[in-house]
Amino acid sequence: MVKTRDLWRGIARRCSAAVCLLLAVAATGLAASLTDTEKDMTDRDVHIDHMDEGSTEFYFSLEQGFLRPEEQAGWYYPLTVGKVKTWGTPILGEPELSAEQMENYLRRKNPHAPNVARLYIDIGRDMGIRGDIAFAQTLLETGFFRYGGDVVPEQNNFSGLGTTGRGVRGYYFATPQDGVRAQLEHLWAYATTRPAPRKPIDPRFNYVTRGSCPTWEELGGRWAYPGYAAWKYASFEEAFAAGETYGQLILRIYEDIKNFNG
Missing domain, CATH: 1.10.530.10 (Lysozyme)
Known part of the structure; x- marks a missing residue:
């Protein structure tokens, strides 16, 4: 559920690269609560800035463009795990080629x-x-x-x-x-x-x-x-x-x- 921006402003800390991931946001459910500008951003990359291990919430920022892991962003919202998917191709996993x-x-x-x-x-x-x-x-x-x-x-x-x-x-x-x-x-x-x-x-x-x-x-x-x-x-x-x-x-x-x- 998206909260007021000011409520979450400043909660994120400069995260370790271990939990800094670029994410793609699933627009379903989230987009209805956003402005037109923010709806456009849901099709762009999103950057994890803080995650407590074992937590069911991520704190992330909606930003246009590409964010490096060491950068901080400006606006933060809680988002349930079910609404996000990891960006990128995991190093760990089973091979798909023979x-x-x-x-x-x-x-x-x-x-x-x-x-x-x-x-x-x-x-x-x-x-x-x-x-x-x-x-x-x-x-x-x-x-x-x-x-x-x-x-x-x-x-x-x-x-x-x-x-x-x-x-x-x-x-x-x-x-x-x-x-x-x-x-x-x-x-x-x-x-x-x-x-x-x-x-x-x-x-x-x-x-x-x-x-x-x-x-x-x-x-x-x-x-x-x-x-x-x-x-x-x-x-x-x-x-x-x-x-x-x-x-x-x-x-x-x-x-x-x-x-x-x-």
Whole structure:
């Protein structure tokens, strides 16, 4: 139920990224209580600014345009959980693609690429992470296993862990299995505050702000900084509007695999 603006003004605090999510508001029920301007906003992005764990109410702000998680907004209302849906594609979850789909797609792109698709599906399913989308992340990071950057194939580092540019190669992993597991553990650290399913081998697991990035779209600016092509766009928001932030590019490759018929 929407309350008077002044009643809720100033109640939100600068939230942790773990509970700062962009939401899409379901217009049914809410729109009838809003002005014409606010009705228009219900079709836009909404930003969570405060949520008590276990609470049935979110406090959010209606704002036009895109809001970064660290920003505060102006107007706050309580909204029941049943009227909102999480914005973005969760990092945690079951795969929707098969290893065969992923392998066939990669073979078309690079016939000499290693056979690691099954590792992403198996280890991802074991951890509860979308291994199929993590595979798309790897294709972005490695240039479809053609490399060409600081990382070299023998590192078994498929996601640039520890790489900072200027010749810094990052971490080496003994086997492809270890490289995939470390990548998925790093994703786990971003996605949730829950303990890892097993003792992490990711050297940077404890350097992550746990639970700060539950969706793939939010990886931009976190896993990869600044998370967009700074030579092409003036800001993260501009790149996001164009669909070319780090997380969006991962999902673009994922959709390409999903739609591949070869």
